[in-house]
């Protein structure tokens with residue numbers, strides 16, 4: 046551990062409301078590593094729901110608020126690949142021809158998804174966590190394809206004591222969430238998760254782990270409805286296990 | 288396919304049916320998994336597949352961004368060697384042009400090799416109505432034609448059918464022997480079609496590429512049916528969209544392996560033929576006439592879109608369908624379009640109207656598997672997002688959605704209101720308990736198949752406050 | 756609609772420049788890339804640099820051709836001399852019981868088949884397609900063999916027209932080792948050189964016997980074209 050860093054948290058709106066424990070786990074891990082964590086209290090949402098529905102001007106208004114809130118942050122940690130992608134990849138598109146373009150792209154360079162922050166920015170692959178059992182990892186599409194996050198979570202999980210990692214065939218297939226897609230086309234969305242369940246079940250894993258709370262909402266919601274014994278966990282929760 | 292005229296509700300209904308058919312879905316999935324394994328192995332042989340994608344993509348960019356110049360060159364060169372070029376603005380013009388040629392030759396029967404563009408202009412319907420015998424010679428196309436169905440996938444037209452179903456079909460329609468051996472079934476089709484090639488007056492083909500520099504069309508195939516179609520009948524008609532152009536002959540040396548790798552996982556398909564004109568003076572066989580029918584059919588509308596003209600670079604390899612979770616779970620017919628899958632969802636709203644086809648842009652989780660796989664790096668899933676943007680911008684999302692988004696913006700810009708809403712949400716959750724899981728539950732669409740956690744007793748915000 | 760009208764529409768559509776962001780995407784990659792030369796030469800070069808490497812020497816090329824041929828189920832036979840090619844053809848004749856053989860006026864083909872005790876159909880003068888269809892085999896020359904793809908490159912000049920190499924159930928190509936080149940781009944260069952500005956109306960890369968996998972992805976050879984492809988290469 047070299048220098049302690051000041052890390053600002055962005056806790057996406059639905060994590061704040063539905064699964065705060067994911068945020069809390071992230072705080073615990075970062076603090077355990079000796080960093081100073083702060084939480085800009087004016088924060089709300091990155092604007093992705095509007096953006097993905099095609100309401101770009103509306104999304105930009107929410108993005109404006111995000112920019113104000115995090116203008117002074119050195120380093121921002123986000124427990125979601127999807128929200129990180131929104132900020133790093135899609136904000137620049139929203140602000141393409143605006144005077145804030147530069148500010149936006151600079152901020153994008155300081156915002157990191159939790160596992161890439163740990164591995165690529167902080168150089169940590171072993172956080173000293175322990176969890177017994179077998180796990181399989183689900184790559185959230187935004188983290189994987191917009192940000193190229195693939196190795197970081199696996200490195201971290203390989204170093205969790207007692208945990209063995211088994212890849213499933215469909216690790217990189219979409220879970221079926223996709224925001225409003227899950228509501229507008231529930232039959233397709235659910236069929237996709239059904240495929241995920243089949244693939245995860247084949248690995249005989251105890252846990253399905255992911256870096257994206259929205260995927261977990263979808264996967265967890267379906268798995269529990271199907272009475273699957275697989276427990277769905279966010280990677281921050283796993284890394285927080287002592 | 289349902290007969291409903293509204294494309295959106297047809298899509299929903301068919302999607303309901305196919306997603307419920309677990310057996311067919313797993314059949315599709317395992318077939319596409321086979322494709323993926325072969326393709327990965329072929330891709331791994333490349334010294335640098337990523338760079339090859341960029342180079343292939345560049346060739347198509349160059350063609351599309353200078354389409355006027357290259358199209359003119361293409362036509363001039365072809366005409367110089369005795370081919371006739373027809374310029375058609377829409378389906379109707381193209382159908383008329385083709386029908387005229389056929390009538391001029393007093394033809395009876397027409398043999399076709401695979402060409403999605405003829406599906407786009409509904410050529411078979413017209414020709415059959417006019418009393419011509421039209422035979423599809425590609426095996427997959429032949430099968431779906433016998434079933435009176437549209438192709439399921441624009442590269443694998445009959446991929447949805449099991450061999451037993453093809454056996455039944457052949458017995459019924461061709462009075463063939465009872466066999467579900469793919470080899471024997473293929474031979475049945477071979478025998479039937481052999482005679483058709485020899486007797487057909489007209490051969491109709493598509494084109495995978497049009498080489499501007501030399502005035503040639505390039506056709507990619509495995510079966511040899513396109514070669515026979517363009518060798519034996521005395522007239523050859525090729526129908527191609529104006530976007531199929533590539534600048535130089537040598538570009539094919541890259542495009543053809545890319546098309547094969549992405550399309551079927553082969554390092555090269557069996558026959559890649561370049562045809563530039565009818566039989567020349569010093570040649571011994573081949574058609575005496577060659578007609579190239581160039582089709583716009585709203586492609587220029589797509590070209591006028593500075594973002595989405597990108598999609599005109601498509602080489603129709605079908606790779607984006609093969610990796611698409613939507614395609615895998617709803618199948619090809621559900622789309623109700625000539626071009627299925629991600630590329631179809633991107634271009635159909637431009638070719639046939641955003642209002643009726645915007646649902647294709649929404650029926651995607653935007654997972655990006657398509658863009659990741661596209662051999663010419665078309666920004667497919669982001670184009671779906673751009674279609675959504677354009678639909679919303681035109682107010683096509685409806686008032687309710689617009690209001691919802693307005694509300695969303697108002698709340699998310701005001702932390703105090705956000706906090707209040709969170710608290711009200713919790714209250715709402717308690718108050719609406721009696722209707723949870725019923726049809727009037729606002730989360731009905733979600734909860735029908737998925738559980739949903741109750742809002743946490745303490746939000747993260749409250750946790751942070753309490754910690755201080 | 757006229758040519759001018761459609762070209763006019765194309766020009767009008769192109770009067771707006773491509774969105775910079777979209778144009779950029781095609782260049783970007785999550786992988787690290789070597790810098791790519793732009794322009795036509797850059798792309799021809801690309802074929803060499805990015806596609807599978809098949810060595811430099813003739814031996815390397817033959818070896819690569821062989822590996823892919825096996826995979827494709829192409830019968831690739833390397834023989835030392837024309838005499839041995841003759842012998843190979845006679846063995847094939849006996850094995851497959853050829854009676855009628857399609858050929859054309861091609862020096863190498865002619866010298867390989869001159870002693871074959873069969874009935875010939877020569878496609879270099881007026882021929883009947885029905886009769887060609889009844890032939891047991893078509894024997895043709897080619898313009899090049901492509902090591903990288905195990906293809907025989909033909910035109911209607913080198914292959915006796917468009918039909919000889921596709922209508923009979925078996926296609927035999929005879930070639931000389933000097934015809935082996937590395938890439939498809941090299942193949943095009945040969946045709947360019949040979950035919951200058953009078954291109955043949957038909958060029959084809961033949962890569963294995965005709966095939967289909969349209970029924971349940973099961974590979975079947977001889978969908979419409981030849982069920983067998985034999986390439987005989989004379990090495991001396």
Ligand code: SF4
Nearest residue numbers: 601602604605607661
């Ligand atoms: S969009 Fe790309 S992947 Fe899809 S068919 Fe076209 S070229 Fe292939």
